[in-house]
Amino acid sequence: MFNVCYFQVELKKQISCSLELANNTENHIAFKVKTTNPKKYCVRPNTGVVSPGSTCDVIVTMQAQREFPADMTCKDKFLLQSAIASPGTTPKDISPDMFNKESGNLVEECKLKVVYVSPPQPPSPVPEGSEEGTSPTASHSDNGHFSSDFNSTARAYGEPQEQSSEAKSLISKLTEEKSSAIQLANNLRQELELMKRESKKNRGGIPFLYVVLIALFGVLLGYILRKT
Numbered sequence: 061m062f063n064v065c066y067f068q069v070e071l072k073k074q075i076s077c078s079l080e081l082a083n084n085t086e087n088h089i090a091f092k093v094k095t096t097n098p099k100k101y102c103v104r105p106n107t108g109v110v111s112p113g114s115t116c117d118v119i120v121t122m123q124a125q126r127e128f129p130a131d132m133t134c135k136d137k138f139l140l141q142s143a144i145a146s147p148g149t150t151p152k153d154i155s156p157d158m159f160n161k162e163s164g165n166l167v168e169e170c171k172l173k174v175v176y177v178s179p180p181q182p183p184s185p186v187p188e189g190s191e192e193g194t195s196p197t198a199s200h201s202d203n204g205h206f207s208s209d210f211n212s213t214a215r216a217y218g219e220p221q222e223q224s225s226e227a228k229s230l231i232s233k234l235t236e237e238k239s240s241a242i243q244l245a246n247n248l249r250q251e252l253e254l255m256k257r258e259s260k261k262n263r264g265g266i267p268f269l270y271v272v273l274i275a276l277f278g279v280l281l282g283y284i285l286r287k288t
Contacts, residue, residue, distance in 0.1 A: 063170060065120060065138060068177040072124050079118040079172075081140075083110040090145035090154050093118060097136045107154045109145055129176060138172040180234070 067075045083089045089110045093103045102121045110116045120138070141159045144166060161167050 063172045064175050065172045066175050066177055067122050068179055069125060069128060069132070070179050071126065071128065074121050074124050076119055076121045079120065079140075081110055081116045081118060081142075083112055083114055083116075086112050088112065088145045088147055088149055089142050090149060090158055091116075091140060091142045092154065092159055093120075094139040094141070095136065096138075099123075100136065101138075103138075105151065108151050109149050109154070132176045132178055134174040134176050136174040138174070140170040140172065141167055142170075143167045 065077050065079070067077055069075065079093075081089075081091060091108055091110065093106045095101050095103065100123055102123070104119050104121075105116075106118075108116055108118075143158050145154075145158070157163060158165060159167050
């Protein structure tokens with residue numbers, strides 16, 4: 061099962077995704093983060109030790125992109141490895157052997173796939189001549205007759221109505237995207253609850269290693285709020 065790391069793509073701008081590692085065991089946990097595309101992503105820290113009952117934030121930064129990915133799809137992935145460490149272990153003490161299953165070490169792995177999120181669409185610009193306050197041109201003849209250019213009035217009121225229709229369509233689209241984002245957040249929350257229950261079932265005998273990884277809801281929540 062893959063967890064998800066969301067990136068809201070914006071051209072020529074670095075985008076970050078935050079991961080929270082929570083250690084709910086009584087052991088010190090060493091971790092290491094790998095990626096299939098190290099030139100594209102920067103992970104800080106990529107190794108570390110999480111004390112019992114504490115958390116650690118990992119920031120994944122995607123380098124600035126010059127163009128939008130085709131179909132907004134991505135095949136990049138991350139691998140989080142974790143293993144029990146001795147008390148007093150520091151990040152400098154972490155070695156590749158700690159995550160070698162062939163050496164008999166208890167190693168857990170969590171895979172994350174990258175999902176691109178489209179940036180919010182800017183509102184349509186207001187055409188010239190349709191600004192608020194536009195009034196029909198009027199003139200008076202020598203005999204006092206009042207005339208008004210209602211053609212300009214029709215244009216002034218007709219164009220905002222078209223813009224209003226486009227705005228309603230945009231709001232409807234953003235509302236649907238917001239609902240989809242909320243559904244994704246609920247699915248992730250359910251998956252985390254399932255992982256917690258499975259971890260509690262395996263706590264008999266040898267302590268079961270449990271490191272909860274959260275594809276930070278702040279990114280997803282920020283994306284939802286920008287849609288409102």
